[in-house]
Amino acid sequence: MGLNRVTLVCSAIVWLSISGLSHAGVTSNYTRVAEPSEEMPLETFPPPAGLNAPEQVHITQGDHNGRGMIISWVTPINDDGSNVVQYWVADGDESTKKSAEASTSTYRYYDYASGFLHHATIKKLEYSTKYFYELGTGRSTRRFSFTTPPKAGPDVPYTFGVIGDLGQTYASNQTLYNYMSNPKGQAVLFVGDLSYADDHPNHDQRKWDSYGRFVEPSAAYQPWIWAAGNHEIDYAPSIGETQAFKPYKNRYHVPYRASQSTSPLWYSIKRASAYIIILSSYSAFDKYTPQNSWLESELKKVNREETPWLIVLVHSPWYNSNGYHYMEGESMRVTFEPWFVQNKVDIVFAGHVHAYERSERVSSIKYNITDGLSSPMKDPSAPIYITIGDGGNIEGIANDYTYPQPSYSAYREASFGHALLEIKNRTHALYTWHRNQDNEPVIADSLWVKNRHFLPEEE
Template sequence: MKYMSKVSGLWSLYFQFLFLTLILLCSLNSVLSRKTSSFARSEYPSVDIPLDNEVFAVPKGYNAPQQVHITQGDYDGKAVIISWVTTEQPGSSKVFYGDVEGTYDRSAEGKTTNYTYYKYQSGYIHHCVIDGLEYEKKYYYKIGTGDSAREFWFQTPPKIDPDTPYIFGIIGDLGQTYNSLSTFEHYLQSGAQSVLYLGDLSYADRYEHFDGVRWDSWGRFIERSAAYQPWIWSAGNHEIEYAPHLGEFITFKQFLHRYQRPHIASKSSSPLWYAIRRASAHIIVLSSYSPFVKYTPQWLWLYNELKRVDREKTPWLIIIMHAPIYNSNEAHYMEGESIRAVFESWFVHYKVDLVFAGHVHAYERSYRISNIKYNVTSGARYPLPDKSAPVYITVGDGGNQEGLAGRFLDPQPDYSAFREASYGHSTLELKNRTHALYRWNRNDDGNPVTVDHVVFYNQYWASNRRRRRLKKYHSSLNDMSYIVTY
């Protein structure tokens, strides 16, 4: 009986060990094989929606506010910037707001600006900061006057906390085609609470004389979401709009007038790069088309901002930019190499969780890899697996008129985990300090289809927590000792 009991105990330990090994395998951040999807999309052509379509409808009423959108207005999510445009005259820049529907017992005064771009004259662009808000509360706001006044609402984020759940939507290169509309309508059904926007907004620069009218139509196009939840903006190449042949020498002119960002709150000298904290995430926005080499303002700012990150409070460290660092598509191949050479070692050192980019009109997700051992004279020639590195994800597939980037490099590089040339958007659901659920949703014949879905484990907390659990588990096994790598 003692022998049988001992054998039974050993078998019990053996099965516990197998179970533990299975858990470890399931907790890997990447799948075991690379995949290039063979899906071929054929739903809509890459054609812009006509300006008289209802998705661009001008709101009724004289001088009614239009193109309403909000973004985070401070570092920690207790303020919003509300922006809108009036066309006939400046009107009021005041926002009335409160936490009871129909009761606006508080107000804030905004500022008005406008601009010309070649022969285009913008409307009157209003920006108003509302601060001192309470976390996790619904606020109602009213802009405009008289019969033309319009009412909206927004929800403030939960307080900064490592275990606060939150859902981000990720969209890039949207434009204003029928594919754009498909992406946008699918996003509206996603349940996400704010958008990380990866650059290339209206594609107005693709029209003759960089037509600002297409900036106006795009602002009305996204209002159904952007007036109710913050879109966190990053700039793409189609926002540069440098046109000396038209007498326009100022870069990002139309974008900067229309879309505000809380850069001063994160001690940035430019609205093109900045940071916010929201729920359990620290979001850093970089500019792919501004100087970033050593000692430039963006380099100095990021150097200091990464030191400010407190993973005890905001465990999820996420970076968004426009040009991808890792990309295996023939379109824009290696365009992110210069910024990689400057910043990748910092991403690894600070254990950035995820880097999102757009620019390439396809979808791709990498493994956790880095190329920091490479130099021009010696060292590794190719990216290598690196547990401390972020996952790089390209979501440049919003639906603009330039069409899909359908030519991937063959064979698929070792660093590429999944790729597909289709339109879509992503969601990132932060569950707590240790893990998040990520989905890329393809627009398949008008229906959202989740094609790529991954559980991401937090670079800072998940590994430490697993180690503590394993240590506790091993200490309970008095009869045997194991060597487990993780």
């Protein structure tokens, strides 16, 4: 990294510190009204016009390295051509169109029958290239675009949006609008809880359809990297539904086999300078279980010289000072935290708690004992834990923080919003959390994150 680049980064760090945007041990005075946010009616997002028009279009990374894309969509009829995606380089000739055929399936849930769910994987794409793609036939054809990531490398800049527990309320709409209004975001890290269909009688599956239409304006144009939450389980034996994650697994395909995972609920990808590991809070993770064995071997594969930023997505938070879901992630923390510290994971993003909180770098491998009470200790090799279950869902805000604020909690706020993680180079990333306030995204928490591999002892 050149001298000018170092000077620029250091100057920015000094400015940020002086400007007071970075917080420590703060409970924000800003509190959103605690009542649940009103859900948007089903008719807010009708199907697109046209006979058998493709809808609920969304994309995610389709391989481990970033040269593949999974294109997913739904049609009401399985006509000839409805399961084909055509794609080409945006600045190229349309005559060079290529096509990929999707796998197609349906599912039933209680009294609901899904449309035809199509998933096509496009492979061998060029890095850092914009592509157009088309779905549908005749007058019902719809065109979208996406841009592939740069080839993995230690100083490759890239910006991720971070969203969790989104749902489909008017507050959710504000969160998504605020994220889309900022041109920086290139892909979304989503930490679980999508449609909240299970909050409705008989797990109203129409809510999965309306959710797919709701997020399409973003999810059809940039990949959303999915983690599953508790609202994706959809286990309802009282109505005869005993297959966990049925709607989620049918609707949202991920490239889990590319990282030798045996389940779509845990997997990994490389994207630009980040190595991203997705875990399942609601699958077995103890010793000798598939998820445990996979994670142990996966961490050994991470090459920090190529992808210095090691990021984990999981739904249930491990460090949470909110009364809601307090200590629910404790068993998983006890199981995996030593590995995270040993491998110097940079950030763990979680959801589940419908509020925002950022931790200090702490671990509970060793305890600080005071007056018979134990508390986590600051640990420069530990991750920063960020709870961002504040997308705006129907269940409302979690405003039940414990007092006094624990020493491990750096900043917390009971309101809705989203975050951006702007990776600058191998040593520094700028993290900002954007509160939904008066229809505007207000930066309420901000931090320069220093990479644990290249700057192991710095704070």
